[in-house]
Amino acid sequence: MNQQTLSLFEDRAAIVKALAHPTRLFIVDELAKGERCVCDLREEIGADMSTVSRHLSVLKKAGIVGDTKRGLQVFYRLRVPCILNFFTCIEAVLRENAQRHQWHMGETDTVSTVSCSAKNCTS
Amino acid sequence: MNQQTLSLFEDRAAIVKALAHPTRLFIVDELAKGERCVCDLREEIGADMSTVSRHLSVLKKAGIVGDTKRGLQVFYRLRVPCILNFFTCIEAVLRENAQRHQWHMGETDTVSTVSCSAKNCTS
């Protein structure tokens, strides 16, 4: 891998890493419904406010969310809605994994290549 | 967040985490072109074979790739092609971030919500 290719994939990985946490995926899902202040999210998530704030800063640094301060509160929103497509495909993977465990329990070779075209799939 | 919601987002995060590494994203990109054995990937990536094998096992455990042994070699392939949609949206985020840095250098508030509908966008 040359330097240019490497840095392309590093940039991409930085975005994916920012999403790679259950709490942050939950936040993205929430923000898909509309703006939320940190206190709203803190309540729904049930973690320390400082923890929620840190998760938000990770998402913000990656450019996935944006924020606006109004009065005492800071409101966060999704900057790039196509992030929501991730969920669709992830669900397809999860469905596949469920079937795999059901059908080929313990088998090493996983031959089938699966299309996620069933529903909500953009592939 | 109740237990059920939590575990849904944990399952999703497990998939995203498996993708959250430059080498693994590169592998997914390569496999999109067709089957590859570990040695092919090792050569392209230029890392230790054991490192590449570990990355592949992460992807396999998440259900993103499948493998078949033929003779001495193990061939890997993408199980769920919609994973490729990730790249499209990630590129949109990267484009946005580039513009953000260009336009609002140093500004705190990032107001615009952006659609990635320009090209290759499935949102």
Place this chain on the structure above:
DNA sequence: TGCCTATTTGGCATTATAGCCAAATAGTCA
């Protein structure tokens, strides 16, 4: 069988991430 090749796995050191508490910051309002 014995040797070779491709791949995986154990073990370890290094680095990154997560989450909490406490302290700092910034805006509001009496």
Place this chain on the structure above:
DNA sequence: TGACTATTTGGCTATAATGCCAAATAGGCA
């Protein structure tokens, strides 16, 4: 101004991820 609220940040510890080497495994072939 001073008290109060919402949020962020510093500092710390605990846990997870990464990458390498060396050893183990598994198939092929003389």
